Amino acid sequence: MDSSNSTPEVSEITSVSKSDNRPISTIVIIVAMQAxxxxxxxxxxxxxxxxxxxxxxxxxxxxxxxYKGLSVNIVWPGKDAVLGVDSVGTVSASLVTYASIQALKxxxxxxxxxxxxxxxxxxxxxxxxxxxxxxxxxxxxxxxxFDLYGVGSRKxxxxxxxxxxxxxxxxxxSTGDSLDMTATDETSIFSNDATVKDMEGAAIAxxxxxxxxxxxxxxxxxxxxxxxxxxxxxxLQNLATVxxxxxxxxxxxxxxxxxxxxxxx
Amino acid sequence: MDSSNSTPEVSEITSVSKSDNRPISTIVIIVAMQAxxxxxxxxxxxxxxxxxxxxxxxxxxxxxxxYKGLSVNIVWPGKDAVLGVDSVGTVSASLVTYASIQALKxxxxxxxxxxxxxxxxxxxxxxxxxxxxxxxxxxxxxxxxFDLYGVGSRKxxxxxxxxxxxxxxxxxxSTGDSLDMTATDETSIFSNDATVKDMEGAAIAxxxxxxxxxxxxxxxxxxxxxxxxxxxxxxLQNLATVxxxxxxxxxxxxxxxxxxxxxxx
Numbered sequence: 303m304d305s306s307n308s309t310p311e312v313s314e315i316t317s318v319s320k321s322d323n324r325p326i327s328t329i330v331i332i333v334a335m336q337a338x339x340x341x342x343x344x345x346x347x348x349x350x351x352x353x354x355x356x357x358x359x360x361x362x363x364x365x366x367x368x369y370k371g372l373s374v375n376i377v378w379p380g381k382d383a384v385l386g387v388d389s390v391g392t393v394s395a396s397l398v399t400y401a402s403i404q405a406l407k408x409x410x411x412x413x414x415x416x417x418x419x420x421x422x423x424x425x426x427x428x429x430x431x432x433x434x435x436x437x438x439x440x441x442x443x444x445x446x447x448f449d450l451y452g453v454g455s456r457k458x459x460x461x462x463x464x465x466x467x468x469x470x471x472x473x474x475x476s477t478g479d480s481l482d483m484t485a486t487d488e489t490s491i492f493s494n495d496a497t498v499k500d501m502e503g504a505a506i507a508x509x510x511x512x513x514x515x516x517x518x519x520x521x522x523x524x525x526x527x528x529x530x531x532x533x534x535x536x537x538l539q540n541l542a543t544v545x546x547x548x549x550x551x552x553x554x555x556x557x558x559x560x561x562x563x564x565x566x567x
Numbered sequence: 568m569d570s571s572n573s574t575p576e577v578s579e580i581t582s583v584s585k586s587d588n589r590p591i592s593t594i595v596i597i598v599a600m601q602a603x604x605x606x607x608x609x610x611x612x613x614x615x616x617x618x619x620x621x622x623x624x625x626x627x628x629x630x631x632x633x634y635k636g637l638s639v640n641i642v643w644p645g646k647d648a649v650l651g652v653d654s655v656g657t658v659s660a661s662l663v664t665y666a667s668i669q670a671l672k673x674x675x676x677x678x679x680x681x682x683x684x685x686x687x688x689x690x691x692x693x694x695x696x697x698x699x700x701x702x703x704x705x706x707x708x709x710x711x712x713f714d715l716y717g718v719g720s721r722k723x724x725x726x727x728x729x730x731x732x733x734x735x736x737x738x739x740x741s742t743g744d745s746l747d748m749t750a751t752d753e754t755s756i757f758s759n760d761a762t763v764k765d766m767e768g769a770a771i772a773x774x775x776x777x778x779x780x781x782x783x784x785x786x787x788x789x790x791x792x793x794x795x796x797x798x799x800x801x802x803l804q805n806l807a808t809v810x811x812x813x814x815x816x817x818x819x820x821x822x823x824x825x826x827x828x829x830x831x832x
Contacts, residue, residue: 357669360777383777387712393661393770397777400662404622440705442745445799447652452744479717479744480707486749505658512625512662534710 323563328373330408332399334415334502335388337541339378341549346374355405362398370560377402391479392505399509409564411517413506414552419523423497428544430551431521433458433475436504439490440478456507459516461567468554473497475519477504483527499527522548588828593638595673597664599680599767600653602806604643606814611639620670627663635825642667656744657770664774674829676782678771679817681809684788688762693809695816696786698723698740701769704755705743721772724781726832733819738762740784742769748792764792787813
């Protein structure tokens with residue numbers, strides 16, 4: 303699915319030992335919005351922590367429980383303390399990924415969320431993608447080598463068996479801190495060969511790689527970026543139904559993971 | 568200096584008690600580039616940690632020492648492990664600010680670095696700014712309230728005595744993850760009423776506010792954004808000389824801080 307003329311990946315998110323055959327024990331699912339998180343919290347029958355793992359003052363929320371033998375943690379960056387909206391974007395996502403890995407030492411990070419899709423690359427509303435590669439499209443640093451750092455292209459952890467078993471689409475993910483898309487963003491997204499566009503994935507990939515935790519990405523298409531409708535309206539219109547499809551996919555993924563080693567994914 | 572029609576600040580970075588009159592004990596200076604950090608490390612005669620405060624695998628570097636009775640820490644996000652360039656930008660800056668506050672519980676964060684300046688707002692090469700307000704210019708989320716979250720405008724900790732004592736310019740700082748500037752960025756920077764533009768400040772302000780540590784920003788102008796020269800060339804050309812001016816200003820600021828309480832700044 304990946305064209306050969308796209309930006310080369312910097313590296314792959316894995317330092318998994320070839321002999322690591324123990325079953326996966328702990329997973330952290332990073333979800334940026336409460337509307338995306340709560341149906342999953344209910345599905346897995348998780349409970350919000352009474353005593354936060356995180357420092358005083360941060361709005362980050364962890365939901366935890368045991369589901370089919372797995373310690374399942376959903377971490378949501380919470381509502382902004384002043385403004386009351388979900389703490390979306392790369393800065394909050396980086397921080398909660400870092401703090402969650404430090405506190406929970408997970409075997410696997412799953413970043414689940416909604417995304418914009420490009421119909422020119424085959425995406426439709428409600429499609430679920432398991433991106434193979436993630437990169438940034440709004441970090442332009444036109445100095446040699448810094449340019450590659452800015453794009454920050456990384457392979458997701460490879461899960462061929464999971465892909466075979468479930469009905470998920472493959473494509474590349476491009477991340478930026480804006481919900482809209484300028485012409486410059488579009489050029490970078492095209493250069494990233496992306497089918498889906500979100501606001502957190504590449505930042506979570508960066509932190510997961512820093513701390514050597516395998517990471518995968520599950521992205522459900524709420525809006526068609528190269529379509530006729532304005533993104534904010536289409537996004538809000540489809541959020542509830544597409545979140546249901548996302549939750550179904552995440553549940554199937556967690557069901558598949560249960561009892562398997564990281565190398566069997 | 569701040570016009571009345573710019574974006575309103577979300578909040579101010581301070582939870583300092585009105586009665587907190589003890590002298591400042593520990594400061595953390597966050598510096599994104601090694602070329603900016605090393606002259607200060609030498610000036611304050613700091614030493615690199617033998618055993619990192621930070622997790623295995625992260626490239627973050629802390630230099631530490633006692634200078635005029637202050638515990639001075641310079642934290643630099645280090646070189647990217649794969650690409651070897653400075654880990655610039657908001658994601659790395661957020662992470663090192665978070666981890667440094669957790670590890671060191673500083674009384675004050677100082678983010679020191681180079682910046683682009685707007686000559687239309689009075690900036691010239693080598694000018695040193697102590698920004699009053701910081702905000703993002705590349706996080707456009709056109710949904711009510713989310714739009715304000717994206718801009719993330721915050722007041723720096725107020726330091727009227729420091730400003731009176733030293734020869735520093737006042738203006739607003741706008742932050743984005745790109746070294747260049749698109750027309751859309753320019754509109755947002757104008758809306759932020761910014762005189763200087765960097766790649767870390769607003770992210771550091773966000774984390775400092777989350778964890779309730781006062782933060783100030785010292786920005787030295789390496790390039791004129793609304794001038795005739797291409798930013799990357801002008802930036803690299805002026806980096807060494809402007810860094811010397813930055814180091815002089817930071818030294819004067821730390822000299823001023825020595826022996827004073829946070830409320831006396």
